[in-house]
Amino acid sequence: MKSSPFRWSVHGDGKSISPGTVVSPQERLSWGRTIGIGAQHVVAMFGATFLVPLLTGFPPSTTLLFSGIGTILFLIITAGRVPSYLGSSFAFIAPIGAAMNQHGMGGALGGLVMAGAVLAVIGLVVHIAGSHWIQTVMPPVVTGSIVALIGLNLAPTAKTNFEQGAVTGLVTVAAILLAAVLFRGLLGRLSILVGVLTGYLVAVLRGEVDFSAINEAAWIGLPEFHTPEFHVSVIGLFVPVVLVLVAENIGHVKSVAAMTGQDLDPYTGRALMADGVATIIAGTGGGSGTTTYAENIGVMAASKVYSTAAYWVAGIIAVLLSLFPKFGALIATVPPGVLGGAGVVLYGMIGILGVRIWVQNRVNFANPINLSVAGVSLVVGIANFTWTVGELTFEGIALGTAAALLIFHGMGLIARWRGTEPLDAAEDTGAQPSKLG
Numbered sequence: 001m002k003s004s005p006f007r008w009s010v011h012g013d014g015k016s017i018s019p020g021t022v023v024s025p026q027e028r029l030s031w032g033r034t035i036g037i038g039a040q041h042v043v044a045m046f047g048a049t050f051l052v053p054l055l056t057g058f059p060p061s062t063t064l065l066f067s068g069i070g071t072i073l074f075l076i077i078t079a080g081r082v083p084s085y086l087g088s089s090f091a092f093i094a095p096i097g098a099a100m101n102q103h104g105m106g107g108a109l110g111g112l113v114m115a116g117a118v119l120a121v122i123g124l125v126v127h128i129a130g131s132h133w134i135q136t137v138m139p140p141v142v143t144g145s146i147v148a149l150i151g152l153n154l155a156p157t158a159k160t161n162f163e164q165g166a167v168t169g170l171v172t173v174a175a176i177l178l179a180a181v182l183f184r185g186l187l188g189r190l191s192i193l194v195g196v197l198t199g200y201l202v203a204v205l206r207g208e209v210d211f212s213a214i215n216e217a218a219w220i221g222l223p224e225f226h227t228p229e230f231h232v233s234v235i236g237l238f239v240p241v242v243l244v245l246v247a248e249n250i251g252h253v254k255s256v257a258a259m260t261g262q263d264l265d266p267y268t269g270r271a272l273m274a275d276g277v278a279t280i281i282a283g284t285g286g287g288s289g290t291t292t293y294a295e296n297i298g299v300m301a302a303s304k305v306y307s308t309a310a311y312w313v314a315g316i317i318a319v320l321l322s323l324f325p326k327f328g329a330l331i332a333t334v335p336p337g338v339l340g341g342a343g344v345v346l347y348g349m350i351g352i353l354g355v356r357i358w359v360q361n362r363v364n365f366a367n368p369i370n371l372s373v374a375g376v377s378l379v380v381g382i383a384n385f386t387w388t389v390g391e392l393t394f395e396g397i398a399l400g401t402a403a404a405l406l407i408f409h410g411m412g413l414i415a416r417w418r419g420t421e422p423l424d425a426a427e428d429t430g431a432q433p434s435k436l437g
Helices: 031-056 060-077 090-129 132-137 140-152 155-163 166-182 185-189 191-205 212-216 232-260 265-285 294-303 308-321 325-331 336-360 368-382 396-418
Strands: 086-088 290-292 387-389 392-394
Touching: 031 060, 031 086, 031 090, 031 191, 031 294, 031 308, 031 336, 060 086, 060 265, 060 290, 060 308, 060 325, 086 265, 090 140, 090 155, 090 232, 090 265, 090 336, 090 396, 140 232, 140 336, 140 368, 140 396, 155 166, 155 336, 166 191, 166 336, 191 336, 212 325, 232 265, 232 290, 232 294, 232 392, 232 396, 265 290, 368 396, 392 396
Parallel strands: none
Antiparallel strands: 086 290, 387 392
């Protein structure tokens, strides 16, 4: 029987989960419990998804609408087999900012559409040919470098916002860090949201928040829509981000497969295509580019519920919330100091996620090729090197990505040709383990 995104069997009695078992993507608990878990997914994605439009100047309600629509499309395209919420991708923050400076919001939206189209094509190729070739083209040393440079490239943006409200920004940073270690379960995983709310409260007390836009907004209405404009000069800004989205989506599918014990490899291509289509649609109407959300994996791991029915609920709730303009206006009142504080933590975390990829895959930096890939690409990305060729402008993320790919494959090719390909360094037999192992 073919998988259907609209059909779920009830797990057990629909009320409880037996020890050692999980609610699979094709199952659900009672609808009351499923709706409650779906609402948890909305809370989990909330802070991060709204932070992207606040940092880039996009309309928050529009971004929320398209994240909900994107989630529903993802569930349909993956035939209800891959549970995921498609929230705003932080990988697009730097390209959107650069494109906005050059061509305004329309140019940034055009870049999102182009990036989504490339991702959808890659998804189609993966669906037909499998995903093994991606590992060959983008091994962990390359993937980790790209993720790291995207996060660290945003450091100047965080500083600019932080300096506009240093006290509020400092409180926001402290609240995020404390929430991560003070609270357990869902609240601990929502440390960014807790920190932003705390910083917002301090900003209100300090008179840094302007509420006039809320009074002017209607209670019910459609979000603010914008149309894309297409410029050749933004291609170099957005296309490199696709490589990060590929890594994120593949990682998400593998994580869910490991936690549910199901073989989801046949759905990897569909997941990539779905995220590509969702990003295209978001770019067409004024929303931010999307990606699968690690925050929601945390909710699934804690609840043991991997039902795609809960994500249908989350997607529908997101769409309904986007139809309240006052809600979107309230989100848009978050001041720069709060955004700067959140950015300090968040951008640093994105950078370290790249390092985690190296660690998890035991990338050997005694190998000069790996060392060169990481070192050169990070400097290019962090310093935001820029190269203009005609109408095309390539900035730090694009050039850093190109550097990582060219150095890895170029040095490897020459080393194999010359017979100088470095071997892994032998273990140091004289080394003693530390207390941390």
